[in-house]
Amino acid sequence: MHKIAIFADVQNIYYTTRDTFNRPFNYRAFMHELSLHNDIVSAYAYAIDRGDPQQMKFQSALKHIGFEVKLKPFIQRSDGSAKGDWDVGITIDVLEQAPHVDEVILLSGDGDFAILLDTITRKYGCKTSVYGVLNLSANALIQSATQFIDINKKWLL
Template identity: 65%
Template sequence: MKKIAIFADVQNIYYTTRQAYQKQFNYRKVWQHIAAQGEIVCAYAYAIDRGDNQQKKFQEMLKHLGFEVKLKPFIQRSDGSAKGDWDVGITIDVMEVAEQVDTVILLTGDGDFAMLLNKVKERFNVTTEAYGVPKLTAKALIDSCTQFNAIDKDLLLP
């Protein structure tokens, strides 16, 4: 049975699905779709902790599905801008897990991960997949993965 690792860039998925469709991503449906392809040996969801109750309920739902939720505090800069991405953390986790699985799946449209997917394919001979909103996913990411899965109405909450 194929061993699968999932890495979900929660902020990216949230904002791109909201911008493109004004809806939320259906993590349960994508989990079921991926689980039908093999054994999910690990799944990480990377999010920013703002401490609100709605977010906590969402994080509990992710844990219930099988994700390990990793949180970083929300950082508001003095100029009003905000910081809070997980690019380095996701990269480290992918590199640590890739040699133990057959497939690495990223839920993101962030082109910064294109080099990562190319490297793990080359070094560990794994299949790489990405899930992203087509019009908001970097071409470099689409080109770097073995398979690109479009987030469309079928993967959104009603």
Template identity: 60%
Template sequence: MNRIAVFADVQNIYYTCRQAYQKQFNYRFFWDSLSDSGTIVQACAYAIDRNDPGQIKFQNALRHIGFEVKLKPWIQRSDGSAKGDWDVGITIDVLDAAKHADTIVLLSGDGDFDLLMEKVRTDYQRHTIVRGVPALTADSLIRSCDQFNAIERAHLI
């Protein structure tokens, strides 16, 4: 049986789906379709904790689906910018999962992950899948994986 590990860059998917389609990604549909191709052995969703009731409800829905939700505090800097980046955490978890999973699925369009997906594909010889909004997914990330699955309107709510 194909052992699947999935990693969801929640902020990236939220903003790219909103920008491209003005809708939200359907994580339940995603989970169900992914389950059809194997056993999900690990699923992590990475988000920012703003202590907002709407976000808490969403995070609980992700947990109910089967995701482990990992949170970082949202930090507002004095210059008005914000910080809340999960790139290093996602990278560490993906590299750990590559030791035991057959397929690594990254839900993100962030080009910072291109080297990670290339390494998992070549050094660990794992099947790599990236799912992202086509117009807002870095070309380098698309090229780095075995398979790119576009987020389209049918995948939204």
């Protein structure tokens, strides 16, 4: 079977599907469809921990459907802005998993990952698939992926 590793930038997917469709992404349907034709070697979901009961329930659901959930604490700065970025953590995990899989699947529209996808394709020869909301995904990311799958109503709750 085709070996895959999945990396979900939860905050990015949450905001892009909310802003575009006013609906959340359906992680259960996503995992189910991918598991039909692939061997999911690893699946990571990266999120910010605010200690909110609703978020904790969502994180528990992600674990139940097969994701390893990685959390960073929510940091509120004194100026009112917030910090909670998983780009480096996702990058490290992708670089560790890419040599062991046929395909890396990234759920994000963040253009910062374009160079990562270029690197793993060149270095390991693995396919890269990005799932994102087309109008909110960086062109550099779309162009660096082997394939880009536009999140549409099929992937929503």
